[in-house]
Amino acid sequence: MNETAGFLGILVLLLAILAGVNVMVALGVVGFLGLSFLVGIEPASTVLSNVAFSIVNGFHYSVVPMFLLMGFFAMQAGIGRDLFDAGTKWLGRIPGGLAVAATSAAAAFGAASGSSVGTATLFTKLALPEMVERGYDKGLASGSIAIAGTLAVLIPPSALVVIYGILTNSSIAGLLVAGFLPGVVFAVLLVITIVIQVKLRPSLAPRYTNPVSLYERFRSLRLVGPLLLVIAAIIGGLYTGIFTPTEAGGIGALVTLIMAVVRKRSIRGVEIGKALIETVNLSAMIFAIIIGALIFSRFLALSGATDVLGDMISTEGMSVWMVVLLVTLVYLLLGTLMDPPALLAVSLPITHPVMMQLGFDPIWFGIYVVVLAEIGAVTPPVGLNCYVVKGAAGDLVELSDIFRGLWPFILASFVMLGILLLFPELVLFLPQSMKG
Amino acid sequence: MRESFLSFYERYTRILYYLAFLAGLATFIIMCLIDASALTRKFLNWPLPGSVEITEALMVVGIILPMAYAQATRYHLRVPLLTNHLPLRFQQVFHVVAMFIGFLFFAAMTWSAFSFTYESFRIDEHVWGANVRFPLYPVKGVMCLGFLMLAIQFLLDTVKILIFGPEEFAENELGSLGA
Amino acid sequence: ETITYATWQGEASTSVHARTLHWFADEVSKRTDGKHRVRVMWGGAAAAIDEIASAVESQVVAAGDLVLPYHPDQFPLNNVVGFFWPQPLSPIEIGHLLENLQETYPPFADEMKRYKMKVLGFRPLDNYGFLCTEPVTEVEGFNGKRIRSYGVALPAVIEAMGAVPVSLSTPETYEALERAVVDCAPIEVGLGRAWEYDTVATNWMDVGLGASFGQMLVINQNVFDGLPADFQEVLVEVGSEYLKVFTDEQAKFRNEVLEDWAARDDFQIVDFPKEEFLSVTENDPGVQAVRQRWIDTANDLGVPAEEIAAELTYDR
Numbered sequence A: 001m002n003e004t005a006g007f008l009g010i011l012v013l014l015l016a017i018l019a020g021v022n023v024m025v026a027l028g029v030v031g032f033l034g035l036s037f038l039v040g041i042e043p044a045s046t047v048l049s050n051v052a053f054s055i056v057n058g059f060h061y062s063v064v065p066m067f068l069l070m071g072f073f074a075m076q077a078g079i080g081r082d083l084f085d086a087g088t089k090w091l092g093r094i095p096g097g098l099a100v101a102a103t104s105a106a107a108a109f110g111a112a113s114g115s116s117v118g119t120a121t122l123f124t125k126l127a128l129p130e131m132v133e134r135g136y137d138k139g140l141a142s143g144s145i146a147i148a149g150t151l152a153v154l155i156p157p158s159a160l161v162v163i164y165g166i167l168t169n170s171s172i173a174g175l176l177v178a179g180f181l182p183g184v185v186f187a188v189l190l191v192i193t194i195v196i197q198v199k200l201r202p203s204l205a206p207r208y209t210n211p212v213s214l215y216e217r218f219r220s221l222r223l224v225g226p227l228l229l230v231i232a233a234i235i236g237g238l239y240t241g242i243f244t245p246t247e248a249g250g251i252g253a254l255v256t257l258i259m260a261v262v263r264k265r266s267i268r269g270v271e272i273g274k275a276l277i278e279t280v281n282l283s284a285m286i287f288a289i290i291i292g293a294l295i296f297s298r299f300l301a302l303s304g305a306t307d308v309l310g311d312m313i314s315t316e317g318m319s320v321w322m323v324v325l326l327v328t329l330v331y332l333l334l335g336t337l338m339d340p341p342a343l344l345a346v347s348l349p350i351t352h353p354v355m356m357q358l359g360f361d362p363i364w365f366g367i368y369v370v371v372l373a374e375i376g377a378v379t380p381p382v383g384l385n386c387y388v389v390k391g392a393a394g395d396l397v398e399l400s401d402i403f404r405g406l407w408p409f410i411l412a413s414f415v416m417l418g419i420l421l422l423f424p425e426l427v428l429f430l431p432q433s434m435k436g
Numbered sequence B: 001m002r003e004s005f006l007s008f009y010e011r012y013t014r015i016l017y018y019l020a021f022l023a024g025l026a027t028f029i030i031m032c033l034i035d036a037s038a039l040t041r042k043f044l045n046w047p048l049p050g051s052v053e054i055t056e057a058l059m060v061v062g063i064i065l066p067m068a069y070a071q072a073t074r075y076h077l078r079v080p081l082l083t084n085h086l087p088l089r090f091q092q093v094f095h096v097v098a099m100f101i102g103f104l105f106f107a108a109m110t111w112s113a114f115s116f117t118y119e120s121f122r123i124d125e126h127v128w129g130a131n132v133r134f135p136l137y138p139v140k141g142v143m144c145l146g147f148l149m150l151a152i153q154f155l156l157d158t159v160k161i162l163i164f165g166p167e168e169f170a171e172n173e174l175g176s177l178g179a
Numbered sequence C: 001e002t003i004t005y006a007t008w009q010g011e012a013s014t015s016v017h018a019r020t021l022h023w024f025a026d027e028v029s030k031r032t033d034g035k036h037r038v039r040v041m042w043g044g045a046a047a048a049i050d051e052i053a054s055a056v057e058s059q060v061v062a063a064g065d066l067v068l069p070y071h072p073d074q075f076p077l078n079n080v081v082g083f084f085w086p087q088p089l090s091p092i093e094i095g096h097l098l099e100n101l102q103e104t105y106p107p108f109a110d111e112m113k114r115y116k117m118k119v120l121g122f123r124p125l126d127n128y129g130f131l132c133t134e135p136v137t138e139v140e141g142f143n144g145k146r147i148r149s150y151g152v153a154l155p156a157v158i159e160a161m162g163a164v165p166v167s168l169s170t171p172e173t174y175e176a177l178e179r180a181v182v183d184c185a186p187i188e189v190g191l192g193r194a195w196e197y198d199t200v201a202t203n204w205m206d207v208g209l210g211a212s213f214g215q216m217l218v219i220n221q222n223v224f225d226g227l228p229a230d231f232q233e234v235l236v237e238v239g240s241e242y243l244k245v246f247t248d249e250q251a252k253f254r255n256e257v258l259e260d261w262a263a264r265d266d267f268q269i270v271d272f273p274k275e276e277f278l279s280v281t282e283n284d285p286g287v288q289a290v291r292q293r294w295i296d297t298a299n300d301l302g303v304p305a306e307e308i309a310a311e312l313t314y315d316r
């Protein structure tokens, strides 16, 4: 009976979201009504503020706004532009050179920013006009940028990874370092995908013929300096015991702010107010979803629906790989409709307990799910990154160009999923070696 | 009538902006506190007293207080895929209902947060930090205020869409998110 | 009949807490021939650690682990042990002390009634010491060390030792020890193992802080009153046996871990001069002031505070 309420709740939740109820509201309302059904309306109403306060009043969740702030300051510090300039000088002459440079620079920029959308916006403005001008295929140009944004989410710092940690009560520090190697591997995969495409169809990207002298190349390396400073400050600070991983976001924000001030040659040139308003809007949005999701997950847990799912899987004798396949399909399907934070919020109360019961590592599952969510961020009809690229590109490309150009990269993402499944060490190596 | 509603709507948004600005300030102070405390702890062997507890209190300001402004600027995700191909008339109905549900939900959140705050006030609940003590009910009260402002914003949006029809799909609604 | 029981502890955890909670639930089923059942909601699935009190009070769940130190203003009397560190009682003695206080002085029981709670069992904390990144052989050695701190009594004790209290959340403490952001963390042997602090701070100092009180197993009074008599009886019975079962397991696990530490080359168990530590901390005005704070509160609430305080003070 109660389990039925749980399953009904999942169904109503999806319908409500697709009918246009705000995702956080849908989660919260269904959770609240479900709880009211299970334990009564008064008790259910106490859960609302308890859940909200307990999450929002926690010191270690301050990394979310700090990472967001850091990303905004990093953009104002011009770190992305510098990286793209240096990347073009070094990689511009290989097949699809500008796209390769943009992808590599986006991956590097990911070490200063955790925002998939922010990174995609930035590199659309930096790289897309030049690629189109040089006669690059619009699909290749815009698609490679839309997917490159997702690298920022894998490579630490990453707010989305923290959201997974909050929703599942997993080690946030472990999750953050875990994304590094998969992020680098994914970046290499994307570059290979670009090069193969251009090799097969050279018309996609005319060769860049302007010679760049060795002197110019090495001179351009200084452009990487600011990013290296940010990384050095954070890693150095962590290893010399100046701050904890939780505090790293605050330090990162300060260091990037200082760089923005240096870059703009005055504190007034930095739009601090704008960065702060953007940060609090995003924090509010993210935490509203987290609060809704936690209310929903309380309901689901009390209903016993997740236990039933787990039992079903174990008694039906489903193999572990069948379950993984099923979970993957569910994410790919839901991912077409939902954006990463919402997708995690809606799905994790159901999938996480099941995967833990099957003995999967919570950190591994976190990275796997984040890759899945980011695939969702580029798949139609709701492919957030694509809309963002379109928004930043103006009339330069059409949405259809972007979606068309993305397919090879989505295939590359599937390869990435396969790599994660076959070599879980890729995810677990750093967190484990961190533990000494 | 339509004009006066719009002007009220805009004035309300203005108030929400100031609250969001306060939240931004809180966020900036959090950054300063974290940095200052880490540095004084390491180099002066003197962690800034109360920095953890104050950060936790400021988190409530930085996250709940701007929730209403985030709605006014359409940051809260909405994915009306089932309805956005329907005739405008139906879209309007669904949109109005969605906003009204938002209002009802945050009215419930406000009520819950109010009881929560009142109870905290009644027992004179404090934050017991290592070297600070301060009352907790104002912090919980901020949460209550944040939810109340958001409930009102949803009510205003209900009326707005009832009068003016469904909005152009805002890009923010797909989340101009940083996550 | 089935009741829900909320805990933040993970189901698969090998901690004494998880194992004995399994025992509690299993024993209830066994003694009622499977007629009644305690359904444990593990890992904070029904309520996070600081939400359990409210969840039990409002009947979101029937029962749960009440972590008293999270609610100093709700349970000022029952939080008594938290104000007295260092203190001389063993874990099981602390459990019995609280049990007696509940039975002897109505204000102690009233506090629970106010939140509609009936106490089923007690779960004290084991002897606390410090796990540090460097060995410390005398109180002097703690001078200037950064020590993780929380709660009411610890900050004063740490300052009395000449060390620096640093507020840190539990999940952060491991990383802070690893990176030497702090030098020491107060902990009991078993938790030092369960939370893996002993992998990053490899020196154990049992300074003589003593045990403390942590948690009660509570059930909502209304829920309890509505249960069939045989279920009630078994819950009370198993609940009252819990303290013994828990502290036995706790001691067993402590000894296992200590043996393991002794056998490890990279680990040092320091023979710390407890007398020195006690005289430095017990006579410290800051530590005294914390105790006095509880005594004043308790006097106002009409219990013989000095008498109770004497039980938690070394007799020297």
Ligand code: NA
Binding pocket: A109, A110, A111, A112, A113, A114, A115, A151, A152, A153, A154, A155, A156, A157, A158
């Ligand atoms: Na990143």
Ligand code: NA
Binding pocket: A335, A336, A337, A338, A375, A376, A377, A378, A379, A380, A381, A382, A383, A384
């Ligand atoms: Na999508």
